Amino acid sequence: MDRGEFAIKVLSPAAFVVAMFVAWELVCVAFSVPLTILPAPSDVFAALWQYRDPIASNSVVTLWTTLLGFLIATVFGLLLGIGVGWHRAIYAGIYPILVGFNSVPKVAVVPVLILWFGIGEVPAVLTAFLISFFPIVVNVATGLATTEPELEDVLRALGASKLDIMRKVGIPRSLPYFFGSLKVAITLAFVGAVVSETVGSNRGIGKLMLDAQAAFQVPIVFAGLLVLAVLGIVLYAITALVERRFTRWAFRGQNAH
Amino acid sequence: MAYGRGTAAVKAVEEVSLDIAKGEFIAVVGPSGCGKSSLMKLISGLHPPAAGILTVEGKPVSGPLKSVGMAFQNSNLLPWRTAVENVLLPLEIVEPYRSRMSAERPQYRDKALRLLESVGLAGFTDKHPWELSGGMQQRASICRALVHEPDILMLDEPFGALDAFTREELWCTLRDIQAERKVTVMLVTHDLREAVFLADTVYVMSNRPGRILKRCEVGLARPRDLEVTYTQPFQDIVHELRSLIGGRH
Numbered sequence: 001m002d003r004g005e006f007a008i009k010v011l012s013p014a015a016f017v018v019a020m021f022v023a024w025e026l027v028c029v030a031f032s033v034p035l036t037i038l039p040a041p042s043d044v045f046a047a048l049w050q051y052r053d054p055i056a057s058n059s060v061v062t063l064w065t066t067l068l069g070f071l072i073a074t075v076f077g078l079l080l081g082i083g084v085g086w087h088r089a090i091y092a093g094i095y096p097i098l099v100g101f102n103s104v105p106k107v108a109v110v111p112v113l114i115l116w117f118g119i120g121e122v123p124a125v126l127t128a129f130l131i132s133f134f135p136i137v138v139n140v141a142t143g144l145a146t147t148e149p150e151l152e153d154v155l156r157a158l159g160a161s162k163l164d165i166m167r168k169v170g171i172p173r174s175l176p177y178f179f180g181s182l183k184v185a186i187t188l189a190f191v192g193a194v195v196s197e198t199v200g201s202n203r204g205i206g207k208l209m210l211d212a213q214a215a216f217q218v219p220i221v222f223a224g225l226l227v228l229a230v231l232g233i234v235l236y237a238i239t240a241l242v243e244r245r246f247t248r249w250a251f252r253g254q255n256a257h
Numbered sequence: 258m259a260y261g262r263g264t265a266a267v268k269a270v271e272e273v274s275l276d277i278a279k280g281e282f283i284a285v286v287g288p289s290g291c292g293k294s295s296l297m298k299l300i301s302g303l304h305p306p307a308a309g310i311l312t313v314e315g316k317p318v319s320g321p322l323k324s325v326g327m328a329f330q331n332s333n334l335l336p337w338r339t340a341v342e343n344v345l346l347p348l349e350i351v352e353p354y355r356s357r358m359s360a361e362r363p364q365y366r367d368k369a370l371r372l373l374e375s376v377g378l379a380g381f382t383d384k385h386p387w388e389l390s391g392g393m394q395q396r397a398s399i400c401r402a403l404v405h406e407p408d409i410l411m412l413d414e415p416f417g418a419l420d421a422f423t424r425e426e427l428w429c430t431l432r433d434i435q436a437e438r439k440v441t442v443m444l445v446t447h448d449l450r451e452a453v454f455l456a457d458t459v460y461v462m463s464n465r466p467g468r469i470l471k472r473c474e475v476g477l478a479r480p481r482d483l484e485v486t487y488t489q490p491f492q493d494i495v496h497e498l499r500s501l502i503g504g505r506h
Contacts, residue, residue: 151333154401157303158350172337
């Protein structure tokens with residue numbers, strides 16, 4: 001990375017983050033905003049440090065429920081996506097169901113899940129899964145459904161079976177779509193886990209924030225939000241890195257050489 | 258052969274009878290949309306005929322022929338594979354190579370490398386398609402069509418998207434490949450000079466539904482040099498073919 005690129009990719013985001021916190025602090029001081037409405041960053045960081053142990057332990061819970069839900073969504077989404085993209089008739093038939101399912105707000109599903117599985121981590125994992133598999137299915141199915149017919153002809157002319165064509169052309173070709181959807185799915189899984197924790201749970205960042213809110217400990221609520229934001233960025237960055245690693249050919253022209 | 262169904266069906270090819278000898282190089286020329294590509298898809302078994310009989314090497318064609326190698330106007334190389342990996346693709350599909358692939362991968366790789374070298378891609382075997390020029394991609398595509406040693410090579414306007422100089426270079430590459438391997442070649446093209454330079458026999462097709470208007474044997478001696486394209490006999494053949502195809506002037 002040369003100096004110009006370093007300035008753009010590292011210094012620029014850092015400068016904007018610092019500027020955001022400074023502006024936030026200044027607004028709070030200048031208008032003497034009460035702590036219970038909007039705590040200044042200094043108060044938030046102080047709360048973060050003071051309650052670091054409960055915040056860390058609850059973050060770990062949220063993190064693993066998110067990741068487990070995301071993992072299930074990845075496997076399920078990939079398989080269903082291949083199934084849906086396998087044939088145009090399946091694609092056309094199952095798509096409306098998927099869209100309908102995706103339109104149901106997941107926060108409305110959480111009480112049902114709690115009814116079935118009780119208060120705990122299971123509803124969080126399932127909510128993370130339910131909210132995040134949709135983009136994976138749609139992307140994989142679209143990647144498969146839009147394979148160029150000429151590409152298929154090359155293999156069909158050799159006597160390749162449908163399975164061969166999927167393995168050699170369809171699936172590799174839809175990998176960029178798949179990894180692209182993972183970036184969206186991971187953030188959604190995170191949202192799902194936290195939503196479920198907020199509705200009914202004994203542990204997790206969502207639950208911590210709910211308790212803090214009930215006790216008017218607003219700086220802790222904001223500390224929780226901050227942790228969520230940072231975790232979200234980290235998870236997104238990891239998925240983006242994996243995407244680059246596995247589908248370098250699709251990023252040609254940007255950083256191909 | 259027809260596309261669509263019932264009264265809306267479009268007859269693409271009608272009453273075509275081709276008799277191609279083993280090792281012969283034939284070219285099919287005709288106006289745009291006359292069914293040249295359909296004819297090729299028919300012979301390769303990609304599309305079943307609506308009526309009539311199609312035999313290759315005495316056997317009726319019921320499905321895709323494994324003894325055929327195909328290349329199209331688009332090189333259709335897989336962008337996630339390097340040139341040599343692209344050339345190896347047919348060996349991963351076609352028997353008997355397919356079942357030996359895991360055991361003999363190094364030998365197959367050598368074979369693919371030699372093939373790429375023979376068309377002048379020695380330094381580019383590990384490059385991805387987007388790192389190759391259009392001409393190079395098309396060379397790799399032809400290698401892919403040849404690697405499983407097919408008896409018949411079918412080329413559907415393989416040089417149509419290239420500039421004139423690259424195209425002439427690739428004519429010579431194709432000429433040498435065919436002379437060396439004695440493979441039967443069916444070239445679909447709308448470039449009459451290309452057809453006459455490369456082929457033993459040129460078939461002219463009419464407008465839709467495509468029929469064979471004329472079978473023209475190119476009497477020019479082999480091996481042919483590019484210089485031959487500037488001689489009078491060559492020009493005469495091209496001129497005659499041009500007048501058959503018609504169109505507005």
